[in-house]
Amino acid sequence: MSAPATTEAKPASPAAALVPPPPSDKIKIKVDGREVEVPKMMPDWQGKPQPTTMLQACHLAGHEVPHYCYHPKLPIAGNCRMCLVEFGTPQLGPDRKPVLNEDGTSKIAKSVLPYEPTTPRGAIACATPISPGMEIYPNSPATKQMREAVLESLLINHPLDCPICDQAGECKLQEYSVQHGQAESRFVEQKVHKPKAVDLGPRIVLDDERCVLCTRCIRFTKDIVGDDALGIVNRGSYNTIAAWAEGAFDNNYTLNTVDICPVGALTSKDFRFQMRVWFMKETKSLCTSCGTGCNIVVGSREEKVYRYEPRQNDAVNSTWMCDSGRLNYKWIGRADRLQKCGMRIAERGMLEVAWPTALKAISAKLSSAPTGSVAVIASARQTTEELWLLAKLAKKFNALTDSIARNGEGDKLLVNSDKNPNSNGSRVTGIAGPQLGANLAKIADGIRIGSIKTLIVFGEDVTKHGIGVDLLAKLDTLIVSDILPNATTAAAHFVLPGCAHVEKRGTFVNVKGRVQKFMRAVEAPGDARPEWEFLHELVHHVTGQNGFSTIEGLFNQMAREVPGFAGLEWAKLGDTGVTVQI
Amino acid sequence: MPQEHRLILKHADQPGYTPDMECYLRHGGYDALKKVLALAPKDLPDGKKVSPQEQVREDVKSSGLRGRGGAGFSAGIKWSLVDRRSGKPIYLICNADESEPGTFKDRQIIHKDPHQLIEGMILSCWANDVKLAYLYIRGEMPQGAKLLNKALDEARTKNFLGKNILGSGYDLEIYVHRGAGAYICGEETGLIESLEGKRAYPRIKPPYFPAVLGLYMCPTIVNNVETLCHVKHIVNMGPAEYAKLGTPNNTGTRIVSLSGDVKRPGYFEIEVGKVTLGELINDPAFGGGLREGRKLKAVIPGGSSSKILKAGETFKLNRKGPDGQMAKVDVSLLDLPYDFDSLMAAGTMSGSGAIIVLDDTRDIVETLANLAEFYAHESCGQCTPCREGALWMSKALHRMTHGEGRKADADYLLHIAQNIQGRTICAFGEAAAWPVLSFVKKFKEDFETKGAADEAKAAAKH
Incomplete structure (x- = not known):
């Protein structure tokens, strides 16, 4: 082609770029x-x-x-x-x-x-x-x-279908039109029509007419994920984004393209048409699907979670999160959530009771338990504060404690092979040793030989981890707190309904020692309560030590007592956390 | 009487001249290569040595050679901008993606005298320490690619290419790469992307100036076919002798592609600035005038993207008066010397040297609609103003040529075009906008009359 004078701003000379900058x-x-x-x-x-x-x-x-x-x-x-x-x-x-x-x-x-x-x-x-x-x-x-x-x-070829577009309310075309645009268009021609509802991959739908061809999605998947799955086909005004084969945009990070798409072109199959964004409450939180601890924003309305989106934290996840973590929220609203406290009375079976009744009965049992007869199995999916309170309780009986390791596959970008969000929290608080689960066999033996009579289980189904129903049946007292029913809750003498992390506040310590806090997005169902609240009461009843009844106070007290957290304060954690030496 | 001055095409159309090596050698082929390989370093009075390569680079600069692809940028300065300190290899690319509508000069060289191009490339590569060069030829020239590959094979056999060329210790390889049929591949950074196997999206500048961050992010020279051929003649003639051809600041010869409403369309090699537009159109040695009974309406002087010039227009040009002082002088369209600077002073450009002549039978709106359709089709679509604007203009013009014009469409078109030029990643924005801006500004009446007539017709129907 003929090349008229170049239109880009030129520096004095291209070679100038090489000269090192002055001091x-x-x-x-x-x-x-x-x-x-x-x-x-x-x-x-x-x-x-x-x-x-x-x-x-x-x-x-x-x-x-x-x-x-x-x-x-x-x-x-x-x-x-x-x-x-x-x-x-x-x-x-x-x-x-x-x-x-x-x-x-x-x-x-x-x-x-x-x-x-x-x-x-x-x-x-x-x-x-x-x-x-x-x-x-x-x-x-x-x-x-x-x-x-x-x-x-x-806008000339844009469909202007804001009323039915999921992006409406968080769309840069809308925002900039208000800030920088003009009310009228001179365009009187026929718009270009392009494919609608294109199946780009298992989680992504593309509306080519809404696309502004900014190529953010292409660059993201190529340069961040390393999966060169997207490109542009056709030419000029007919350009369209496409996957190399239909439905082939399928890596574990595809949904990030929905976040970075400045318009409504890329939509999440999971979220599209579910909720207008302006009705949602946004809560700063963390992803719990692995030990990376990606920072997220929870979108919820009327106690229902609609989506997770990544929140920028350059020390952890930049601005991204994986698809599997992002979509791992549906269990929160399950109909079979534990909603009532349960207390087993020999001749009457499991009874629904109120919190004061359950806690009073548990406190009475624990107060009379001899040293060494109690064991605690916690979960590295609990908050650091909860683990610390459990450790305090365990100390009273010199109890064996542990939490469950949960390993899977990691990747090079964000997914860690540690599938617990708070393995380091369980280590720092002393619930578990360096190797999570190392005490489980000892606890099982203790139950088998009858030295352990009371078992406290939080957030884990121990029947899947070497302590079967037969062993549980040998216990005098099995105190279980969980979110969903399982074989362990079924065998329990006391069942205490707990909270998903989006229903409470607290902190997790990620695999790199980053202490990060998360906030409450929704109310827990039924009588379910944040575990730290009732653990705090139990510790008070059983050990006589008073604690703080706010999460801020509790965290600060923990930070004073746990050596690894020296100098930390809830307020100092900010939105993106603080890294400690593990 | 103005005449052709054939330098590049000296042998091309002679009876019996064939594109093979033997024929080229019989006509002094590869003598320039042998000449530079025999050059010795030159000692300067201050004790510094000038390498033979530097001498040739200097010669190209002092010859005044300007790029024949379209922008008319000094070839010597382009070479001098190459980053020679990066430690990275330097690449040279011959841009043979000749696609500007109206242009058919490079293909004459490729088809009739491919060895001249190859020798020009070897000389330019040698002068710039290039070890690997590419010849990017447009996809629609399969025969040219075949000929070039054959010629490269012949050159390898004779050791004009390959390892240790003619015992000089210099290694060079040249590969032909065929495009897949997109105008934008002629834009040098689009070409580079295409050569790298990607979609030919032009790169942003800064930072991707080819001289620093070109092919594979290495310093790269991209020159037009005709430009590279001139290097051979600069070496053969010496820069001073070469610069005597043409006019000051517009040296050498260039091949003009003349098409449209003339009796003798074709290609003509002229000394730059020694022949006027009028002579090119009307002289028996060139276009031979318009057909009987036709009057000149307009001239598109430098490929379809250059701004149209209207018959009867006059332009203010700097000329040396009888007193030796520079003064602004009125020059009519037909008296415009065909060179880089005069056409720029006339508000347009000589571009790729393609002159398209329109006589009074041509409908100016139809003509523009045709051009606009081309640019809408060829816009790569990377950046917003050109992607959306090029098709918008084409749609408006299509509407106008199908009985649905509006009087306001003239301003409507200007509005669209003004929002494209100067706002895009590459010069395609100008290429698409300039025809519209110049056609509508210079022939506004044609557009308004047509629009008003359509509106009147539509009103009568209701």
Whole structure:
């Protein structure tokens, strides 16, 4: 093809990119007329220092430059053109020295089209590095006009089906139309029609008409996951995203593309048409499917969980999470959840009782239990606070304690082979040793020979871990807390209904020692209570030690007593946690 | 009387001249290669040595050679921007993706004198320390690819290519790569992506300037077929002698593809700037004038993406007056010298050297609709303004040519085109917008009359 003058902003010379930057690590520029000093280098999508871009500099100066294709954790594409901004650079004389105004300031040459010097030429803020003395005009009429034009272009072939689009309410087309768009379109032609409801993979549906072709999904699966499953087929305005074969977009991270899709093109088969996003409450929480502890946002409405979405934490999961973890929430609302406290009376079987009755009876049993006759099997899916309270209780009887190891397959990105969210929590609190489950055989032996008469089980079905129903039958007292019924709860003398993590607050310690907190998204069903609440009462009844009745106080007290947590405070954990030495 | 000056096409159309090695050698083929391989380092007065390669690079720069692909950028400066300190291999790519509508010059070279191109490539590779080069030829030229592959085989047999070329210690390999039929592959970074086996999406600049981050993220030179051929003649003639051809800042010869409403369409090699547009259209040695009874309506001077020039237009050009002072002078369309700078001063470009002549029987709206359809079809669709705008313009023009025009469509088209130019990743944005901007601005009446007539017809129906 013929190549007229290039349209991209050019540095002085391509080779200039190779010259190492001068020692100064800050650059002075002006953004919207205000002078700011910004770092010369900033992290790119992989965290490597690269020359600071206009978009990053504007962000530091408090101006968010609108964008579709740019994503801080993906390679830069520069294709949407939404971040075009008008800019100028110090004008240089023939001697290559800056031309000065009368007041001694540098004269600024605004960037213009080389073939039409009266028309401003924007640069894409996402990919254009700043230079000393540069002026960026994120609010100038020319910048606004460029944004309006890009938005108009993006909308001419868009179906404008917001009323039935899942993205409505969190859609960048909607948001930018409000902020930067114009009310009317001049378009009077027929729209391009493209495939609807394309089955991209087992969890993803694509609406090609809504797609703005930003290629975030393509870059994500290729550059982050390493599965080059998506691409573009056809040409020009008929471009469409496609998987290399129908339904072939099937790795364990596909649903992240739904999050990063700035529009309603990619939808989750699990979530689509389930709930309008503006009705949902968003709660900061953690994923519990493995020891990585990806930070998430729980979307819920009226005590029902509708979706998990990843929440950025660069120390843990960047902005991603795996599909299996994301979809592992349905059990929370199961109809067979344990909802009542149960107490077995010899001649009458299991009776539903109220909390005070159950706790009083348990406390009475435990208070008379001799040292060494009690064992505790906890779960590394419980919160650190709960594990700590159980450890306190166990200490009173010098009880054998343990938690259950849960191993599976990991991957290179986020999935860890430790399928417990809080194995390290059970180690730090002393419930388990370095090897989870190492005491299970000893406990089984103790029951077999009759030295262990009382067993406390939290959140695990021990019949699957070497302590069968026959052994459980030998116990004088079996106290079980769980969320769903199982063979262990069926054999229990006391059943205490507990909470899913989205129904309570607490902390987990991930495989790397990151102590992270999560908040309550929904109410627990029936009489179910957060375990730390009733454990706190039990500890008080049995040991006489008073504790805190708030999760903040409880955590802080634990931090004071557990050596590994020295110096931690609930408030200091923030939204993204603190790493401790395990 | 203006005449052709055949340098590149000197032998091509001579009776009995064949594209094989023997014929090329009989006509002084590969002498330039032997000449540069025999060059010795030059000692400068300050004691520095200039390598033979540097000497040739300097010669290309001082010859004033400008790229013949479209942008007319100095070939010598393009070479001087190559990052030679990265430690990475330097690649050279011959851009033989000749696809600008109206352009049919490179294929003359490829089909009739492929060894000239190969020699030009070898010289350019040698001068730039390139060990591996690619010849990217458009998919629609299968015969050309066959000929080039045969010629490369012949060159390998004679050790003009391969290891230790003619005992010089220099190694070079050239491969032909066929495109799959997309105009955008002619855009150098799109071409590079395509060569890497990807979709030909042009790269963003910065940071991906080919001279630094080109093929496989290595420094890369991309030159047009005709440009590379000129290197051979610069070596043979010497830069000073070469620069005497053409006019200052517009040196050498170039092949013009003349098409449209002339009696003798075809390709003509001229000294740049020594022949005017009028001569190219009307002179018996060139286009031979319009057909009987036809009047000139417009000229598209540099391939379909260049801005149209209207018959009767005059332009302000810098000319040296009798007093030796530069002054702005009025020059009419037909008196425009056909060179890079004059056409730029006329608000358009000589682009790929393809002149398309329109006479008064041509409907300007229909013509633009045809061009717009091409650009809508060829937009790669990577970036928003061009992807959406190119098809939008084409749809509007299709509507106008099917009886549904509106008087307001002229401004409507300008609005769309203005939002494309200067806002895209590559120059395709300009290529798509410029025909619309120039046609509508210069022939606004044609558009408004047609639109108003359609509106009147529609109103009468109701």
